[in-house]
Amino acid sequence: MSEPTTAARLTLDLTADLKPAQLQDFYRDLHRHPELAFQEHRTAARLAARLRAAGYDVTEGVGRTGVVGVLANGDGPVVWLRGDMDALPVQEATGLEYASTVDGVMHACGHDLHVTWLAGAAEVLAAARDTWSGTLVVVGQPAEESGGGAAAMVAEGVHRRFPRPDVLLGQHVTPGLAGFYPHTPGLTMSASDDIDVVVHGVGGHGSRPESTVDPVVTAAYIVTHLQTVVSREVAARESVVLTVGRFHAGTKHNIIPAEARLALNLRTQDTRVRERVLGAVRRIVAGECRTAGCTVPPEVTVRPGYPNTVNDASLDGEIAAVHRELFGAATVFDFGPAMGSEDFSLLAPEGVPYDYWYVTATPADVWEAAPGDDLAEKFGNVPGNHSPLFAPEPSSVLVPGVRTLVSAALSRLA
Numbered sequence: 001m002s003e004p005t006t007a008a009r010l011t012l013d014l015t016a017d018l019k020p021a022q023l024q025d026f027y028r029d030l031h032r033h034p035e036l037a038f039q040e041h042r043t044a045a046r047l048a049a050r051l052r053a054a055g056y057d058v059t060e061g062v063g064r065t066g067v068v069g070v071l072a073n074g075d076g077p078v079v080w081l082r083g084d085m086d087a088l089p090v091q092e093a094t095g096l097e098y099a100s101t102v103d104g105v106m107h108a109c110g111h112d113l114h115v116t117w118l119a120g121a122a123e124v125l126a127a128a129r130d131t132w133s134g135t136l137v138v139v140g141q142p143a144e145e146s147g148g149g150a151a152a153m154v155a156e157g158v159h160r161r162f163p164r165p166d167v168l169l170g171q172h173v174t175p176g177l178a179g180f181y182p183h184t185p186g187l188t189m190s191a192s193d194d195i196d197v198v199v200h201g202v203g204g205h206g207s208r209p210e211s212t213v214d215p216v217v218t219a220a221y222i223v224t225h226l227q228t229v230v231s232r233e234v235a236a237r238e239s240v241v242l243t244v245g246r247f248h249a250g251t252k253h254n255i256i257p258a259e260a261r262l263a264l265n266l267r268t269q270d271t272r273v274r275e276r277v278l279g280a281v282r283r284i285v286a287g288e289c290r291t292a293g294c295t296v297p298p299e300v301t302v303r304p305g306y307p308n309t310v311n312d313a314s315l316d317g318e319i320a321a322v323h324r325e326l327f328g329a330a331t332v333f334d335f336g337p338a339m340g341s342e343d344f345s346l347l348a349p350e351g352v353p354y355d356y357w358y359v360t361a362t363p364a365d366v367w368e369a370a371p372g373d374d375l376a377e378k379f380g381n382v383p384g385n386h387s388p389l390f391a392p393e394p395s396s397v398l399v400p401g402v403r404t405l406v407s408a409a410l411s412r413l414a
Helices: 006-014 020-032 041-053 111-127 149-155 215-233 271-292 313-327 364-369 375-381 394-413
Strands: 057-062 066-073 078-084 134-141 167-177 186-189 191-200 240-249 259-268 299-306 309-311 354-362
Touching: 006 111, 006 313, 006 394, 020 041, 020 111, 020 394, 041 057, 041 066, 041 111, 041 134, 066 111, 066 149, 078 111, 078 394, 111 134, 111 167, 111 394, 134 149, 134 394, 167 364, 167 394, 191 215, 191 271, 215 240, 215 259, 215 271, 240 271, 259 271, 271 299, 309 313, 309 354, 313 354, 313 394, 354 364, 354 394
Parallel strands: 078 134, 078 167, 167 354
Antiparallel strands: 057 066, 066 134, 186 309, 191 259, 191 299, 240 259
């Protein structure tokens, strides 16, 4: 193996004395006390306290519950490190001894790991400020899961109030045998839109359906017809997911309701395909309602959520190379564009390069026990993000996750 570059070598030196037990205690505390989007008061306070203790100038309440820590350390680039903090409305079923103590709320997407990595990296870099020059900005972002956190921070002037980034860096825990660090240059995550549909029928008694226009039946036809959009209106080479996540109608067995509501989610990787699918959704909803004889037109409301996440290819190649030096060439590979979505890129002002990579975290015994003869099958059979069984192996990913962030920052600061 060739001599490590400055960033890799420095990272190994600076993290040699990391205390895994301390990182694990912090992580387990966050996992026990998950907080939903824009409710991350305890999590934000814990992160802010660690940043202050490390010497950062800390501002809380940015974008309602966000945290920004600034460490100015001479001339040089401004590097932003971002970690998201919110949990999900999921009832935990892992059986861990440090499982969530909040009923119906769980860190099912690993943001407790993200905050732990962020705090650990911030402390390492602060303690080693004689080895680098520039300004480090640590961002604890709220409400990634609801899609409003990054936008809220931008709306509250995060780019005006704090040093403007020259580069934005972030990472996400993902299922997969622990010990790998996937990087994808260019498009790495998809755009996401939420679509609300209201079907207006004519309600009435369940014994006299002929006097009504049943919105339940109409909405059911809409759901069925929507299944053909991806399979028949989108080219096979395009990646699109259209999901009906909620169907709500009625209050009682023998009452035909006056309306039905659908909640859809659309994932796309191309703006032209996005517009085509949105047009198809509107056409299908309107057509089914006309066919059913609905007297009031339906409502279709599109709420844009996340943009595409498109890594700067040059920056990604640079950081991937540092990670190969740290962990071995075989640990870094191209994950390819995912259908998942993120609001991470909104924190980068226009023209500012950013990079977003992954850290695999499935325990070895869980991975080996998963059914499947190849990686793809196993990947689909281990608990993933948003699962009530999602349980990363902290002992094998806490220190590496700190090192990935430290080394990425040092690739620009050192």
